[in-house]
Amino acid sequence: MPLTPLDIHNKEFPRKLRGYDEDAVNEFLDQIIKDYEALIKENKEIHNHAQSLQDKLNHFSNLEETLSKTIIVAQEAADDVKSNAKKESQLIVKEAEKNADRIVNDALAKSRKIALEVEELKKQASIYRARFRTLVEAQLELLSQDGWEALERAEVNREEY
Template identity: 45%
Template sequence: MLTPLDIQNQEFRKAFRGYNEAEVDEFLEQVLHDYEELYRTNIDLRETTERLKSQIQYFQNLENTLHNTLVVAQEAAEEVKVNARKEADLLRKEAEVESRRIVDEANAQLQRIQAECDELRAQGQLFRSRMRMLAQSQLELLEEKELRREIVE
């Protein structure tokens, strides 16, 4: 596409009777073609400008509607947040109570288990002690029998 500078700087060679007519005609055709294209583009741009102005008005109206909707939504969201905080606080308190109850139950169960373990340890010691006494008495009996055999022999 030609620029104004191209048109300004265009030089034609001189021919026998002046400028070369074919070059001038060719250049004028190119200028005419480019001018027609610019003219059509200008019309298209004007139509586009009008269409865009209409769309801008539509979007401005939409923006106002959205702004109002957003304000209402923000107010509703704030109310939801307040209610959610209240509910969260209530749930947290309930969870704390429940966790304390579970911990207390676990501690009580731990104490029962520890008491059972202590009882089992005591029973184990008693069992071992009795087994030692039984083993010792059996050993003494064996020693007596051996002693009697030796005497008898």
């Protein structure tokens, strides 16, 4: 256990016959007490200052660690956002490609259907034309037969009666 100024002050030396000058020893002890008190005070101040610096160092170390973790978390979050955006853009592109394929396929199907309908209408028009021609030719043939003139004469004779 270290000495305190009070220990030095209260220290008593035994007296001998031819001892030291008591006043000189006491004066020297008083000087030692003052210097020792000053050293203890200075030591406490240095210790307090060192503790304060250690506290600040710990604070800044914690702050540095927190900032480092924050940067890592921010980087991970940015990577996640980037990854999610890339995945989402790929999904959008795939969906757009599917829609484009569907639209093209629908348009091709409609085009084929219309082409078939046009061909069917052409066939029907051709058949209608042929039938109409046949009908007209048959009617012309009927009109060119001799039976019509006899019918016209018979009718004229009936009107005369």
